[in-house]
Structures are given as C-alpha cells and as structure tokens.
Amino acid sequence: MLVMRLILLLPLAAAELRSSHHGKGGNACNDLCKLIPGCSKKGSHCKFPPNPKHPALCQDLHFVKAPHSSNATACSVWASGSKCPTDYPVRCDDIQPFDPYRKPRFPHKAHAKLEGYGKKKGDYGHVYFEEEYYDKTKVTYEIHNLKPHGVYGMYVHERSSFHPHGCKSTGGVYDPFYNGPKYGYSKNKAVGDLGYIKADARGVAHGHFYHQYVMVEGPISVVHRPVV
Secondary structure, eight states, rough: OOOOEEEEEOOOHHHHHHHHGGGOOOOOHHHHHHSSTGGTTTTOOOOOSTTTSSSEEEEEEEEETTSSOEEEEEHHHHGGGGGSSSSEEEEEOOOOOOOOOOOOOOOOOEEEEEEEESSOOOOOOEEEEEETTTEEEEEEEEESSOOOTOEEEEEESSSOOTTGGGGGOOSSSSOSSSOOOTTTTTSSOOOTOOOOOOTTTTTTTEEEEEEEEBBBSSBBBTTTTOOO
16 A cells, blocks of 8 residues: 655745634634534634544534435534434544635645655655636645556545654545545545555556545645645
8 A cells, every 4th residue: 555644734824824714823723613514603713632542623513415326515503403414424534724804815735745655766846736626726745766557545534643653643534524435425425535646667647637625725734734
C-alpha cells in the first residue's frame, strides 16, 4: 500500500485560505450552524460525551444525505424539529472553522507535499487541489519512486499525525457524511476517497482528475488532513 504523508498542506492563495480558517480558537459547530436557517438563534457547540472513546458531536446538528449522490446537507433539530432526522450526527472532528458570512471567491487552492513514511528512500511527490466551484475540484498529482505499472489507492484520511503508530494514527478515510463501506454503503463514496492512480514504466504516476465532493474551503475542507 502506498503511504504518503502530508508534510504541508499549504494554501497557494495564502491570504484567502488562511483567513477562512480560524485556527484553534474557532467554533466550527457554530460556524456551520450559521448556514442553517433559524439555527443561529440558539447556536451550536462541540459536545463531548462521557465515554472518551465516542466522538464529540455538534449540539443539535445532523447531516441529511442526498437521495441520489454522496453529498449531504446539515440541519438543526432545534431549528427544524422532526424535519431534521438524527441518523447522522455531525462529528466535531469532521468539520473545520470557517467564515459563514464571507462570500467565496473561486478558485481555492492548496498543495500537499508527499513523502514515504518509515522508509529511508520512499515515494515522493506533490498533489494540488484547486476548488473551481462548490462541486468541482481539480486534483493534480505527480508521484515518483513507485512500482512500475503499479496501481495505488489515494485517500484523504481523518487526522494528520502519523505518531505514534504510523498510518494507523491517521484514522480512517475522511467520511463526514457516513458513506463508506463500514456504514454499509457500497455505491456512495466517502469524501476522502480519491480513487486510483497508476504508475508508468518509470514508476511515476502523474495526471489530474475532478472530484465532486473534495473541498478546500468551508466546513468540510480537506486542509490540514493527510493524503494516504
């Protein structure tokens, strides 16, 4: 399996991306709440469960899956009552702080520098993300030192740290909308499922593709997450 560590996910349009992420002091749950009609009257916050093994959840916020795609929208139980189903609660770690009142200015760009993990001389390369519009992100990649003609899966994972257990420490595939196989869905793809890439005879994989659900800007941004 190809393992590529995210050394830096650096915004190429630095001012735009950095201004949209509040950092450690941000309240991602409340930012998302402000996008939901009526939710801002009460607000939302990250609620930590008694059992530390369970994920922290955004108070009253849930995702509603789109019927014919891998997408979803957020709703508030407090604002919408029974019209907001509670099957898929919003997990705090799945969203990031952003400015809900700032009008997007496309494109949004980010860059992941990749290197092999746990090897003296491993795979290396770059992946560029360019969000051209809400549902259209161009992913361009060039990765070297692969097995000639090898086929590799490429994913965005949940956590950016490889310590202390290497790839296992990055969590699973980034899947804020509960679409992956572990949730019983075989047709829908997780946001972090980037598909497969193939190396040429020199062991180099390069090319580009478009992804409908990967976002550089907003609550489900892939910025600060690892590419594996």
